[in-house]
Amino acid sequence: MLLVFQIILVGFFALAALKAAFRFRAGELTLFGFIGWLFFWAAAAFIVLWPDSTFYLAKQLGVGRGADAVVYASIAALFFLVFRLSIKVERLKRETTKLARREALDGKNERL
């Protein structure tokens, strides 16, 4: 029997996957990135629908319980996302600097 939270979560994951598809079509996401996200949301839905399946994964990893394995994997995924986000922020900062520089030099480059 499906629990309410399972239905809600799977619905949410489906929406997230759909969003990834839109972003891919709009060219904001590479094919590789799109497949990665699709795989991620599918795996999340699978785990929510069949929570016991994580027990197998946990045993492979030598972690006691399935829930623990999910928590560890989530933390690793979060680290990765934060890392990627930081790189994006750094890139944005560089673009901002170029903008500030252009404004500072605008009209100043006629020879003295």
Place this chain on the structure above:
Amino acid sequence: MIFIVIPARDEEGRIGRVVRGLFERGWNKTVVVDDGSADRTAAEAEAAGAIVLRHPFNRGQGAALQTGDEYALAQGAEAVVHFDGDGQFNPDDVAPALAKLKEKNLDAVLGSRFLDGRSRVPFFKKYFLLPLARFVNRLLTGVRLTDAHNGFRVLSRRALEKIKITQDGMAHNSEIVEKLKRAGLAFAEFPVEVTYSEYGQGAAGGLKILRDWFFGKIIG
């Protein structure tokens, strides 16, 4: 033509004196890069005779230096002197540093507080922070220097053309040293005087430099 580039943020109380000190010694191509100041830094610098470039918002010392360098290059500078806007450097050091660049046919001269006895460096900084910073810099850049993160430097036109500062914050210092080495440019240290009016960067600043350096390497 020699350009002096001074990055400045919220230095209205000191920038005028710094610029006038340089003008009195004949350095009339002094460029102040106002890095998003909230005070009258730009007006004070202009009143003292400086060419003022304004970042519309704060981007950091490295970013300001690069803006000044690009301006100087476009104006046909033979060399650029990086100078601090807070009055901690001695304008009398500019001429001999430039002379050394020419005599020895160097592409860069880097200021050092430790080559003569003029600078009175605070105890903790001298015996703890700076040795640590020197060591880390040596690891990062592969260059052994007597000082770390001294903002006084002279760069030849050739060096300016080859070195683009991408580190917007304080990590630009290590970046410049590394790029000098990578580009195979000749450089040497030169004794400069630093008068301490305030402490400058502490240990937290050093950690931020490491973080900036790390992300800078990833972005490339």
